[in-house]
Amino acid sequence: MSSRTLCLLLAAAVAAPALFAVDFGKMLDPSKLTKALDTMKDASKIAKGATGIGPEEEKTIGDSVALEIIAKFGGLVRDPVAMRRLNIVGLSLARYSARPDLEWRFALLNSDTVNAFSAPGGLVFITRGLYALADSDATLAGILGHEIAHITNRHALKIVERDEALSGITNIAAARSADVRKANEQLAQFGLSVNKVTGALFKGFDPQTEFTADKDGRALALTAGYQPGGLRAALTQLKGRGENRQTMFSSHPPLADRLQRLPDEAAPPADYVAPTPAAVTVSQSAGPKIALAELLPKLTPAAPFAIARPNGHQVLLQSFNGASAWLRADAGDLVLQVVRGSVMVEFRSGPVAVGTGEFLTIAKGTEYRTLGDATAAAVVVSP
């Protein structure tokens, strides 16, 4: 008998009675004994409540929670420009966070509601509705900082910290090959744990936890060098529109309570302008006439058609993908004619709905943004 086996036997003799009965007569095979000890080790940790959720387990929980978040909020917006901005700003915060080595990822949920969620392991999601408020990188950093703080403080993991269902879940594939029924039971139990986390995320943490995330997120944004007041600016914008608890941060405390606890800081200047997607130039080889009906079925938000350039002006046929960033008609007046569906053009003074066949002029120097989906299309003439 090797010294390792002897040690294992001795260790088992000491540990087993306290945990559960082990029949040593059937366990003289060292490999079986090692396996049993591993099980006991896990059980012991759970019994003592000493087991934390390690990096691999955290990733497993986080991935599963992320799937539920994506499913509940209409999938992801596959917009490479927004993804780049989200991730570059998000990663620039994450590198100075308390957990810089997590696999941080940031993505946009296809929902008009205003909310954000974080899944353990470094996955952060914000809705299109909330992203539209981020008219500066500092504001975006304020929003993302809050979610990063939930992850670095392990707020969601604390809900399942002592959950036995998590034990061994990272090895479920191997477990399935040994005992399918047991693996299915384990997966079902794991599903309940995921449910606990998503339940907390969708219902909301307790107010104090949210206030802590506000405070830590603001501090992180400052550490990374963003102008203070970003989160406050986003919350103030929402409050100014009239708080709707169904569609705005439904899983967070009331806006007034959050604003009251944040320092009274000025909003960062709006400095982000979304780049205009590269337009596909329509061939005019067939003559100067263009049939919009032929172009409309091929139109996507990511690929507008450049249909003419009269006197240096640009005429685009474009579609929409939710709310645009706030823009300003710096170069001159813009005109927009909706040719399919309807588009909302929001000015600082309020929104204007533009329906099919209607025409709108946006005066030079005016700040505006458009809200519409891929079913809407408009011809936009700009200098």
Place this chain on the structure above:
Amino acid sequence: MKTPVRSAVLATAFLAATALFAYEVGGAAYTKRIETKLLAEPKPLAGAAGKLGFGHKLKVEEVQGAWLRVSEGDVAGWVFAGNLSDTKPADIKGADGLGLSASTTTATAAARPLSPAALEYATSRNLATVRSDFDWMVATCAAFSNDDVDAYLKETKRGEYMETKPEAAK
């Protein structure tokens, strides 16, 4: 071209950030990354003076704005305060026995797909469509490198690229 507004914003951000760092000479700071580089000067592009692993307790020898000169035994150098922690980071180990310090989570792991158990979970919950979104997210995010983040921070003068002597607002 730098505008007066931009200068004022940078100055505000710098002052707010440095006010956050509570480090004092003689105090302690802790490394929080798997690897933390110490530099020969308080500049992001200075030469290397050493490197330390996760969770090391360092003595703060000098403070210059958002930069600290720290030491541990024979190893000493400058580091941006945002790269350290004022509290000892927890190295929580899971049932797999792996803690953060032993984690293989590095830049090379940035494209890690859905974990096997989450994959089983996705199948059991009929989340195939969502899985496609998740995979797209992983692939898209894998394209963003540390160099991209560095370039952004450098261009916007944030993080360790913050100006240590901000211009007065004009």
